[in-house]
Amino acid sequence: MDRASLDALLPAARRFQAEGGGGASCCPPPAPAGCPRPGPAAPRPAPRSPPLTPRELQIARLAAQGLTNRDIADRLFLGPRTVAHHHYRAYPKLDITSRTELTTVL
Template identity: 70%
Template sequence: MNGFLAYLAAVEGDDERCVRHVDEALASGVAGTRWTLWARGMLDLGHGRVEAALSRLEPMAGGHHVAETRCVPDLVEAAVRLGAPDRAAGAFTRYREWARYTRQPWAEALVLRCRALLEDSEEHFTAALKLEGRPFEQARTALLYGEWLRRMRRKADARTHLRTALETFERLEAAPWAGRARAELSATGSAAPAAPAPGVLARLTPQELQIVRLAAQGLSNRDIAAQLFLSPRTVGYHLYKAYPKLGVASRGELGTIAL
């Protein structure tokens, strides 16, 4: 039970509660360890710590326990974001076979989402959203599709899916995922339902603001790049452009600004 509660806390982005339930699950014996690994991986993925998420999920994904099976779509997302889709290939093959056996629309929707990421395919995104899915996972698919559309410079189309995702995440109190959807909406030039950037932050472009906020949270350039589907070099360039606008000289000084 504590392992499952740790996963729910991870979805909400509650680090303290997640770690507490993880510790309690581990203290109770081996039975909860798979859930705790998934929970910690999910917590990392939600907060944009993509490399850490992949390291946690890769060794466990593709097994027969429910957590080992259900974590595969999270593994696929982390692997694709880091530009290492092959690290999820074997687990996804087994997951696809499992989904075919279960014949559940929500499972097939996750297969389609994984294929959309692995094959860079709009067709699979739209097919996944047509199937009846579980609200949190359906919102994640809408978010990923919205991110994909923005990268294709189809900002108006992206906003529709990003707003849908944001509404669901806020209803489910999935704070890190809502924050990601809000940031993506801002990057499309849309006024997301959040306070506008105050003062000095208004000098930044939407992408610079996105990157600076992630950097201020302690994410590395590589993790930021993975979250935003950019190269680490591009992230470094945007930070280099943002620092003079903010009146800071380095990443370590970002904590002095209200972001």
């Protein structure tokens, strides 16, 4: 929008605001006298990660036992990249970043 258009809108915006802004208020009306003020909201529990799928859990348990992706893939009739993808999806859910941490969380 160019400067001339903004200058033309300014008086209209001021008039709109002076007339109550269309009747809507940005703030709720004050509480009547004698009404208690609302206290702070109760703390919310930390959001939980979605649970592992059965396959992610199965693969994570095998990895925690020390099996390689190739070993897990052979045992479960999957490809090693599929196994790696399941690890990739499971680690954030378990809040870990490496394979060595699997033994502590499982």
